[in-house]
Amino acid sequence: MSSHIYLRRVTNTAKAPLWLRYSDTRARDQDVFLPGGASVDFSVLCGQPGTPLSDRAASDGVIISIAGVERTIVCKGNQLVCDGGRVDGKFGEVVDLGVEDRRIVSIPVDPVAGPDLAACAWLPQQFAYFGLNRERQAFEKACVRGAWGGWRELGGPIGLTGRMAAVSWAAGRRALYALDQAGRVHEEDLSRGREQGWAALPHAGTRLLQLSAVSWAAGRYGLYAVGEDGKLHERWWAAGDWKGWNDLGAPAGVRLTGPVTAVDYVAGRYALYAAGSDGHVWERSAAARWGDWTKTPFQFKGATSLASGRYGPRKYVVGAVVGGEVLVREYAKGWKPERSLGHPPQSALAGPLAIAHADGALNILAAGVDGAVYLLRWAPGSSIGAWTSVEGA
Incomplete structure (x- = not known):
């Protein structure tokens, strides 16, 4: 036998x-x-x-x-x-x-592991999304004045997991950040229109599982990551130099599990949103100093990715893929009721989600269960448009 x-x-x-x-x-x-x-x-x-x-x-x-x-x-x-x-x-x-x-x-699969999408706009009519191909190498696909460009291969160090964040901190300046299997952050500066080569940032003292980034003023931005220790960690850039990793803790009695997203809503002010072990999404905002952790009204249970985007002073959305469709909560003088942005007719959505504001609208990018990437252009306050497939994605 x-x-x-x-x-x-x-x-x-x-x-x-x-x-x-x-x-x-x-x-x-x-x-x-x-x-x-x-x-x-x-x-x-x-x-x-x-x-x-x-x-x-x-x-x-x-x-x-x-x-x-x-x-x-x-x-x-x-x-x-x-x-x-x-x-x-x-x-x-x-x-x-x-x-x-x-x-x-x-x-069994780690619910925080897996591919991700990231997006950012560096000029009013220019944005791009980023992801990993099947060889676990990073790529960029840019949209300029409504027209998609071709693929741009960015490579990457061995062992990228797909958890990534993109940020622009000044006109024409942008960078991509990605986690490896050891939970360390790697950076690719794209500010000069070409790759500068991937560089590893110093270790945060814990394995990082989830990653987000936000710029709240010209020349200032931060990386925000949920660690294996259940806390939120920060590393920020100002005056042309990095500041060290800072432990932002977690809500009392709760371990942060991720995902996490960060959004600026007025000059010098921004907010972080992270899922906790209690099933709730928690918020912590910053202005002159950090505020306390507060529980949000979000019901994004089971989401593997959170994304956010600002579309006006003190106006922004936070969204996630739940049940194969995009759900969002809009903030404008308070939280508005949850609403669905649906999904493409040809495919339910898988989970990876990214948002970039450009061309006067929020450009919402999501991965389908069929492996394709889809785009929805939406200006809050207007009717919801149609999902379209990103050419070649």
Whole structure:
């Protein structure tokens, strides 16, 4: 009797979608986009759907990369196990992946891991969105006066997770920030119209899980990240130099889990929004000094990404993808009722979301469960337009 345990299906047991990359000892690679709750036959995952399932043995030395984190799957007796971390030739703590009938493997997914979108505008009629391709390398796609340009490959260090933030702090000045598997921030300055080369920022003292950025005045901006310690961490730029990481804490009795977003609403004032372990989104605002943490009325439960955008003095929106559609809360002299911006007719939305204000409207970018990127241009106070697919995305 064979000692092999054959894999028939991989199931994403989380609500959030993810990218899976399959590799084996025969140098076969395949990328698959797997929505929350969906499954894929292992024969499809390994890139040869016509091959009998019995030819795919876990003990061949299978590596499955989940949202950029590699896990080696091996047989240990009759139990299918993985090393729970990056491959280094040594196995760490054994993690049971939940084998059913020795033929189905279900892989638990970290709800804060996965690809993301970022966006920023650096001139009134110019904005861009950023993401990662299947090789986990960053890209930019810019829109100038309503016309999309081509792809711009930005590369990136090994191990980018997809959690990223983009910010512009002056006309024509912008930068992209992204987290790696160790939770460290990497920067690509795009201010001179060309890549300057990725640079790692100093470690925050904890592994960072979620990232956002905001500029509240010319030449001043900050990075805001939720750490593995359940707190919010800040690093800001002013007078041409970085200030060190600052611990902004968390609401009393609550661990921050992310996602997080930051938005300026008037010169010198901005607000941070982060999801907590209690299921609520919490706010902390800054002017001359930091205010206290306050609980918001948002009901964005299960959201894997928060995004925000300002469209006027003390007027802005905070949004998330929930149930396959974009939900937003608009602030204008107080919070207005939650409203839905819907989703493209051809696809529900997966979770990644970004907002940039340009051309007199909020440009809302969201990833579909079909892997495409969609755009909705919306000016709050006006009717909701139609979702369109970003050409080539």
